[in-house]
Amino acid sequence: MSQPLFATAALIGIGLIGSSLARRARRDGLFRRIVAGTRTQATAERALALGIVDAATTDLPAAVEGADLVVLCTPVGTYAEIAAAIGPRLAKGAIVTDVGSVKQAPIRDVTPHLPPGVAFVPGHPVAGTEHSGPDAGFPTLFDGRWCILTPEPGTDPAAVERVVEFWRRVGSNVDVMDAAHHDRALAITSHIPHLIAYNIVGTVSDLEEDAQREVIKYAASGFRDFTRIAASDPVMWRDVFLNNREAVLEMLQRFSEDLTALQRAIRRGDGQTLQDRFTKTRAVRRSIIEAKQA
Numbered sequence: 001m002s003q004p005l006f007a008t009a010a011l012i013g014i015g016l017i018g019s020s021l022a023r024r025a026r027r028d029g030l031f032r033r034i035v036a037g038t039r040t041q042a043t044a045e046r047a048l049a050l051g052i053v054d055a056a057t058t059d060l061p062a063a064v065e066g067a068d069l070v071v072l073c074t075p076v077g078t079y080a081e082i083a084a085a086i087g088p089r090l091a092k093g094a095i096v097t098d099v100g101s102v103k104q105a106p107i108r109d110v111t112p113h114l115p116p117g118v119a120f121v122p123g124h125p126v127a128g129t130e131h132s133g134p135d136a137g138f139p140t141l142f143d144g145r146w147c148i149l150t151p152e153p154g155t156d157p158a159a160v161e162r163v164v165e166f167w168r169r170v171g172s173n174v175d176v177m178d179a180a181h182h183d184r185a186l187a188i189t190s191h192i193p194h195l196i197a198y199n200i201v202g203t204v205s206d207l208e209e210d211a212q213r214e215v216i217k218y219a220a221s222g223f224r225d226f227t228r229i230a231a232s233d234p235v236m237w238r239d240v241f242l243n244n245r246e247a248v249l250e251m252l253q254r255f256s257e258d259l260t261a262l263q264r265a266i267r268r269g270d271g272q273t274l275q276d277r278f279t280k281t282r283a284v285r286r287s288i289i290e291a292k293q294a
């Protein structure tokens with residue numbers, strides 16, 4: 001077992017990501033003490049019953065008191081309110097990080113509420129499943145996956161390095177980049193695919209009852225994959241799209257243009273254009289497999 005990286009970690013939110021961090025930290029001794037801050041008493045009690053935290057409370061300012069690491073694991077739309085509540089109780093020298101899928105919005109919403117001597121190192125573990133809640137987590141969720149950190153210029157380098165080491169210890173590969181660059185890159189690799197999945201599955205839900213039954217009965221692997229993605233936490237993804245709207249709209253426009261080109265090729269019977277596009281996309285899949293991110 002490795003030496004603890006932090007004495008006390010406060011996990012604000014104990015869903016899939018928070019509970020996975022708690023399980024991994026508990027397994028590998030990364031924290032001496034783990035406190036969960038939750039929205040409901042039922043979730044706090046469940047986290048305690050699972051044995052993945054040492055204490056749990058719905059009083060978020062109390063949860064962060066004395067913590068040297070605070071991890072925001074709630075939907076990004078909640079960050080401003082949470083940061084305003086916990087800011088006055090953060091200890092000098094504490095590090096605050098997060099797990100949100102967008103990064104400019106957390107910098108905007110969290111930084112103004114942090115007292116002097118507290119560093120904010122925004123983070124995004126590119127890992128997850130469609131499940132949520134404290135029972136959904138597992139300690140190997142982050143193994144071999146990327147975690148992207150987007151600290152602002154001037155952030156204490158020692159704080160950044162401690163957060164880098166934390167994510168490495170939970171199994172992640174770590175990249176550091178500009179927040180705007182992150183949001184644009186993830187718009188196409190993560191956000192647009194989720195939007196497409198929600199839309200396709202939503203179209204099916206609007207079909208007549210007989211057609212819906214046939215879709216469910218004869219669902220091929222492609223549609224099943226869409227339904228898995230579309231089962232993701234609706235509140236979390238609502239907040240992602242609202243807080244990364246510029247990058248999402250830009251990439252959605254490019255996607256729409258490419259889709260129109262495919263529509264034109266099908267209408268004209270242009271098999272070569274279709275084959276060329278499908279060959280190119282096949283190569284992308286092979287690259288993902290080679291990078292061990294499949």
